[in-house]
Amino acid sequence: MIRAIKGTRDILPPASAVWNHVERVARRVMESYAYQEIRTPIFEETDLFARGVGEDTDIVSKEMYSWEDRDGTRLTLRPENTAGVIRSYIEHRLDQRPGLQKLYYMGPMFRRERPQKGRYRQFSQIGAEVIGSESPAVDAELIEMVMEVLSQAGLEGARLILNSVGCKECRPKFLAALREQLKDVAAGMCNDCQRRAGTNPLRVLDCKAPEDQPAIEKLPSILDYLCETCRTHFASVRSHLDERGIGYEVRPRLVRGLDYYTRTTFEVVHGALGAQNSVLGGGRYDGLAEALGSKVPAPGIGFSIGEDRLVMTVEETHPGLMKGSIDLFIAPMGEAALRHSTLLARELRRGGAVVELAFEGKLKRVLETANKTGARYTLIVGDNEMESGAYALKNMATGEQETVTREQLAERFYGKH
Numbered sequence: 012m013i014r015a016i017k018g019t020r021d022i023l024p025p026a027s028a029v030w031n032h033v034e035r036v037a038r039r040v041m042e043s044y045a046y047q048e049i050r051t052p053i054f055e056e057t058d059l060f061a062r063g064v065g066e067d068t069d070i071v072s073k074e075m076y077s078w079e080d081r082d083g084t085r086l087t088l089r090p091e092n093t094a095g096v097i098r099s100y101i102e103h104r105l106d107q108r109p110g111l112q113k114l115y116y117m118g119p120m121f122r123r124e125r126p127q128k129g130r131y132r133q134f135s136q137i138g139a140e141v142i143g144s145e146s147p148a149v150d151a152e153l154i155e156m157v158m159e160v161l162s163q164a165g166l167e168g169a170r171l172i173l174n175s176v177g178c179k180e181c182r183p184k185f186l187a188a189l190r191e192q193l194k195d196v197a198a199g200m201c202n203d204c205q206r207r208a209g210t211n212p213l214r215v216l217d218c219k220a221p222e223d224q225p226a227i228e229k230l231p232s233i234l235d236y237l238c239e240t241c242r243t244h245f246a247s248v249r250s251h252l253d254e255r256g257i258g259y260e261v262r263p264r265l266v267r268g269l270d271y272y273t274r275t276t277f278e279v280v281h282g283a284l285g286a287q288n289s290v291l292g293g294g295r296y297d298g299l300a301e302a303l304g305s306k307v308p309a310p311g312i313g314f315s316i317g318e319d320r321l322v323m324t325v326e327e328t329h330p331g332l333m334k335g336s337i338d339l340f341i342a343p344m345g346e347a348a349l350r351h352s353t354l355l356a357r358e359l360r361r362g363g364a365v366v367e368l369a370f371e372g373k374l375k376r377v378l379e380t381a382n383k384t385g386a387r388y389t390l391i392v393g394d395n396e397m398e399s400g401a402y403a404l405k406n407m408a409t410g411e412q413e414t415v416t417r418e419q420l421a422e423r424f425y426g427k428h
């Protein structure tokens with residue numbers, strides 16, 4: 012028997028209904044903020060991710076699915092989508108279009124991680140990028156939008172963590188201070204930290220090893236090193252959030268390890284998932300477009316939601332979303348009734364109802380099946396019903412039965428969705 016590959020999975024009904032719910036909400040909310048969907052390929056040149064995500068990240072150094080194409084081009088299944096969106100922005104000169112470019116995406120990403128609860132090698136992200144402005148109001152609007160997506164999707168108790176990582180003027184001073192202090196303490200830290208202390212000291216700050224946390228707590232805080240422009244920018248983002256009544260916690264250890272990440276950085280955590288509790292991460296990347304070859308500056312900010320984890324949480328707290336969605340299950344008795352029922356079903360479906368029809372089987376079995384599918388109503392169609400034009404409609408929740416005409420049926424089920 013052939014099985015799905017380790018780290019991948021099938022999303023079956025009724026769980027797929029929760030995915031659709033989350034995606035529907037995300038589209039509706041993001042489109043109300045004037046974002047539009049962008050769809051980029053799931054594979055790109057390897058070099059795009061090496062430059063866009065960073066050579067020294069775990070993602071690029073050990074988690075990418077890469078291969079050499081027949082002509083020798085190095086290709087990679089996308090491990091994230093910001094690099095692809097910015098590549099597309101540059102390639103299609105989206106900077107020439109009017110206004111801010113507000114783009115959202117959703118779809119599969121690929122990383123060769125060790126499979127564990129809530130983590131998959133093929134996983135889904137819902138994300139957005141807004142390109143073309145450095146304004147702190149843009150940051151606040153994006154953050155407000157993502158909080159709306161989460162709460163409208165049904166995630167309760169989400170907490171926003173916020174920080175600023177400075178800019179190319181002020182971050183080097185912070186890095187120097189960090190390097191200086193790491194000289195003394197790195198030897199006592201985990202192997203990754205010892206290596207990063209030399210290569211990319213910012214990444215020491217997001218080490219998750221419990222034994223390293225006391226040392227990390229004592230390292231310098233980037234907030235003490237922000238230049239005047241970055242300090243003002245951060246204060247402005249915060250005041251915009253305050254005015255909108257969006258709560259947050261400032262956590263100076265929340266950093267992103269790459270040079271082109273600037274200023275605002277954020278994460279949303281959720282209590283229900285234990286240690287794996289980050290639902291999304293995001294931040295400003297004012298130098299990314301230039302790093303990917305753009306001739307014009309394209310400051311931007313974006314986020315990506317780990318959809319698998321979001322769905323898992325929503326599923327636990329809203330089991331009702333997984334109920335079957337059949338409005339009406341029609342049980343025809345005999346061949347003539349089946350033909351009659353197919354036309355009736357088509358009429359109701361055109362009106363927007365979800366209708367299922369039994370094609371064969373004894374009435375008793377058909378009604379049992381209807382019950383198991385969670386259909387809200389059943390309708391029995393036999394010779395008498397066809398002759399009189401009056402049908403027996405049964406409410407499956409209450410067991411009540413009533414006699415209805417075709418017109419009454421249409422009235423009852425039209426415009427349900």
Ligand SMILES: [Zn+2]
Pocket residue numbers: 177178179180181182237238239240241242
């Ligand atoms: Zn700065």
Ligand SMILES: [Zn+2]
Pocket residue numbers: 200201202203204218219220223
């Ligand atoms: Zn460490």
